[in-house]
Amino acid sequence: MSVCTDKFRMTAEAMARLHGFEGYRFVTVAHPIASLELPELANLAAGALDEVLAILGVTR
């Protein structure tokens, strides 16, 4: 399960293609994260949770 920021989507898709996994599903969150405070990070994580679980095949 991969999570990256949206600014790296193109690179992540290219990497997946190079390894033969065209269409590999991963989650992106808004860039940046390195300069966020903890509450902002928690919000990002909460916002991404449904998508993460969907990719993992987990239903809530």
Add this chain to the structure above:
Amino acid sequence: MTGDTTAGDTTAGDTTAGDATAGDATAVDTLIDHRQVRRAIEHYYEQGFTDGLPVVPPTESYLAEFLAQVDRSPDEVVATMPHLNRQCTVRVAAINSIMAGCLPEYFPVVVAILDALRVDVGARGATRFSSGLWQSTTGTVPITVVNGPVRLRLGFNCQGNIFGPGFRPNATIGRTLRLIALNALGLKPHVLDQSTQGTPAKYTCCVAENEEESPWEPLSVEAGYGPDASTVSFMMMRSTMHIEARSATRPEHLLNDVANSVGRTGVLYSEKTACLVVVSPEHAQLLASQGWGKNDVKEYLAANAQCTREALERAGKTGISRDMHWLVPSDHPDALAGEEPHFELRGGTEVHHVLSSPDDVVVIVAGAANAGVSTVVELMGGSSAPSGRGGGRVPAMSEILLRGASA
């Protein structure tokens, strides 16, 4: 017109250019069809095979001239980037050399650089090519240093404007490495090359040591090669910084100026850095005339390249992050509790040493002997690996084997 001389990996108008003498290029119009030349150049743009500048269209016959310069199979893989599933053969390297504007006799230098890139640099078998540094947001870029008789034989510039234009071997061999990265390894900007800003050195960065005006042994000899050997060394650089010390008369003054630059807070994403110091002949003579050798320079810089706690605090870099061990504000969410860079008390001030040891300093002499101007090249991570023949810690290095003659 161009045959199957594709530049990628194996897996996968006006002709006057300036002054009146350059105008003589119009004579070419009597030999070839200008539209065909233009079409060939545009073809390579359309294929995405350029660095933004026009390339020389390769042909099979010209390619054969390049391949004849080395005792290597055209199908031999000379560069691999396993994490990207990409590779480059001798043949593809030659095609990119042509496109970069190399002469055939330069090709052994290109091959030697690619060999140097395969030098094992770590206990886990990592090589320079398997490193993600080629794709880094930092915009890390290869810098190669040429030593030995090949410099004079091929006409490398080592005596002035060494990072600048005007000399075909420096310009085109450095450019070849970038074209290989773009075309064979697929490191296209915005896609697999994630550089936030990059550096002008991404177009080309190949320097030669000014051995004739250096008081010290060349880098190749330091690494254990004989004085008649021609070599290339390879490092990953971030940026170049001028050191203006035109009136220095004492080694300590000069090296404190260098150390202050090496120890700037902006270079530190983690606790330590590494550097290549390109000492101008004037500065090298100043140091040598007062008994300083290369090792003295390295040891002095390792002991004195530092920044104060106050400077790091002002830059928000007194915390250490959890997994990457990057410098972050001490109150950053990812900062390890109670962890900070190592400080020691010096003259009543807390300072942090930015170099782990003298091994993280590489020293060469290059440039014109016309001013007290040197350069610090900031390197990514540890600069050296135990690849020297004498067991010394030097950059990844390889000997240039020229066919049919001593290099």
